[in-house]
Amino acid sequence: MTATATTPPPIHAPTAKEKKYDRQLRLWAASGQQALEESHVLLVIAGNGDVCSGSSVAGVETLKNLVLPSIGNFTIADSAKVTEADLGINFFLTSQSLGQSRAEECKQLLEELNPDVQGHAITTPLSDLLQDPSHLRPYNLIILCAPLPQEQRRIFCEHAQQYSVSLIHVQSAGFYSSFSIQLPSVFPIVDTHPDPDSIQDLRLLSPWPELLAEAKALDDLDKLEDHDHGHVPYALILLYYLEKWKQNNEGKAPDTFKDKTQFRDMVRAAARTDNAEGGEENFDEAAAAVLKTVAPFSIKSGCREMFEKDSCKVINKDSASFWIIAAAIKSFYETHGVLPLPGSLPDMKAKSADYIKLQNIYKSKARKDVAEVAQSVRSMEKKFSRKDVILDGEIEAFCKNAAHVKVLEGSLLPQLRIENGDVQTRKTMLKELQNTETLLPILLAFENGSRSQLDDMIANNGKIDFEALNNQFAEVERVGGRELHNISSVTGGMVAQEAIKIITRQYVPVDNTCIFDGIGGTTLVLKL
């Protein structure tokens, strides 16, 4: 789960910066930190002041959670002046801020949180800023606080699509909030940080010669001394008994659930019990691992989908390095029927030297696989006379995570698609509205004027819980766009987590909408 840093020189006391950011470097490592420090986030607030706070607190709280871990730069675009009502919900204003520019005041108090971060404020009206959208070029993440005038929202979204910049649309009012993410049309993630329990890949049913030789070298397990018998690593125990099983089953490995439980019993029965512990830990581990590890290799949907994409099938001189490596891995898969070996070995009861030897068998196979992928990457580079050489480290990281790589495909912000009356979006919404505990009406209620569109869509639909729907609409109407600090703070935390995932290209961001209900304490994540 924690990212591994590269091995430091023998005595590497942490630098002042490493000390300050220690608790987060354990999550996204130096590479993630560098990406954060090189980014510039734009926060857009439509200052329309009196009755509604325009989700400004959700936006400013998001920035707080990005300034602390040291985002490089942030800019607040907000033409409003600070009112007394702002002081009751926004922590980054003081009584002296009254009547001043809200963007300037927030910028200053946010900057105080971290001297490593640069803040900027744009106080002219948004319409001025949008006269020339090229003003938006410096930003690699845009956060819009809703509501914004529709035409302006559209300009931001279209700019973001055009330049492959990510955009998050945030709304918070009363006990409810939502955010939607507009990702670039192609958003690949190599370092998805999968659950450590799900990444084991021991290849017990497709062992390579060196691994098989190691199991064969055990010769006859029954002849081993007790101490040695109790220290055979479980991966080798399973390989050893798989060979035995195959001898009795026409060369076939256990396949069905019944086979596997029988195989597990066979392994369990082989443990020696005439000792003080009444069993052997390594055999316990082996039996426990049967169902998970005695399975043919299969690739996950994320990887399969990646292979199916045109960008992966057709490589040319303009292909991004991601797709060149992906294509190389695809050809590896087509040749061998497996992905490159990740090469890590889980801890297992064993003598130190035996474990390290086995670990090295996995590692050197992984290196061999990387070399094969690298070779096909290099030949593609040559074929298309590419100038930028893809780094070995990038190929290695891709191979290591190949099974868990994801490619998300962004499309126009759902709110705009709803506005456009997009048929597919309507279909998805209609389906979602039939779930009894759906929170989707909250998002629709946030979108001004969508009630009539909604009523059209769901008229006389017996599967829809109209009471729940009406209550959610009534609650949104009741609070009239007024923020509660707590809800905006929860939301600012959620949006900041997503922003960090997008900027570092680590972990998987929400695709594409999340709705939070602070009354029930629940969320809904859905792809609209």
Add this chain to the structure above:
Amino acid sequence: MDSPQAVNGMESRARWKYLDSILSTKSPYADPDYIPGEDVITFLESSRVLVIGAGGLGCEILKNLALSGFKDIHVIDMDTIDVSNLNRQFLFRQSDVGKSKAEVAAAFVESRVPGVKITPYNGKIQDKDEDYYMQFKLVICGLDSIEARRWINSTLVSMVDMEEPESLKPLIDGGTEGFKGQARVILPTVSSCIECQLSMHAPRAAVPLCTLASIPRQPQHCIEWAHIIAWDEQRKGDVLDTDDPEHITWLYKTALDRAKQFNIPGVTYSMTQGVVKNIIPAIASTNAIIAAACCNEAFKIATSCAPYLENYMLYTGDSDASGLYTYTFAAEKKDDCPVCGNLAQTIRIDPDMTLGEFIASLAERAEAQLKKPSLRTESTSLYYQAPKQLEEQTRPNLEKKMRDLLTDGEEVAVSDQALAIDFRYKLVFER
């Protein structure tokens, strides 16, 4: 107590315009008997609340309460500010390093939000008695220590007097790790308590000593060896201080030497620190989510303007399947909870294990997690950690087998000086 008007002085309500407006209308989800308006606001302002912890969660909690209309807030924390806090504990600056967290945090929020009174206490929660805890309307915990949580939980449970509804203090608890966290609402004696839920927060299984001593395989095994075995052998008399860079460097080098001897790659200074100090990754955004979720519950409980959480929300921000998800559910109150239940908890044991081994196992059992327990039966003292004389007197029992000390199914009372309550376990023999 001062009336809220007096606390406010001449300050106008303009600042609280949005809050007042939301509290002056009625949500469709509010209880039918709920009457919105001025009384609710007055009640909220007069509610004295206690915040335990002024760290990552605590800083956020203080800010949130101050901006939710609470005016009388107390905060307890025994820690001082460290440089590694600055990436998330946003009320502290470089120049505050070394000062009391509770005091700096309180002063900061008081100056930022006029009209809010925050009373800091720089010390331990165990310094305070029931009279102290009785003055609060509710308690919010933002702690990283399970022990402190268990202590305040059992204290609040034991304070409940059925005749006095005011003696029931809702406990709202938050915790985070990396991109994940949880918020829970506990009504002591009424709903599932921290102790009922203890097995959901099982401690990580310790690496067996024989692995550390003779067959290390992972860099962590080498670090644990340096920490648990080598330090005591080679630096006899030195008390290990995990905040002392010289000590960490020594452990790091010792672990590195051992790793070289066994050809184990991967020991780093940062990993050494992480293992030895049991460092949990922490980021501002997760603290923000959990702290605000907790304060949102405090706000709903204090105003009754909407129903509160029943009773547990788990937040996962690093799901590789959906990006994030929450799991909200009602954790169950357990009849055999050692704190809020009235039945003894059953533990199955091997009767041939010694009392010493049983005591060691209590630290790791998910439902117990007791580090320094003392044990007695109805009739005899089995083992006491203190006072010294009693410890010496009961020490020989540690070598005896459980079957020679107890009958099958006998109840033992267990106490741990770190916690405020006696646990009752029924020990059933197995095998």
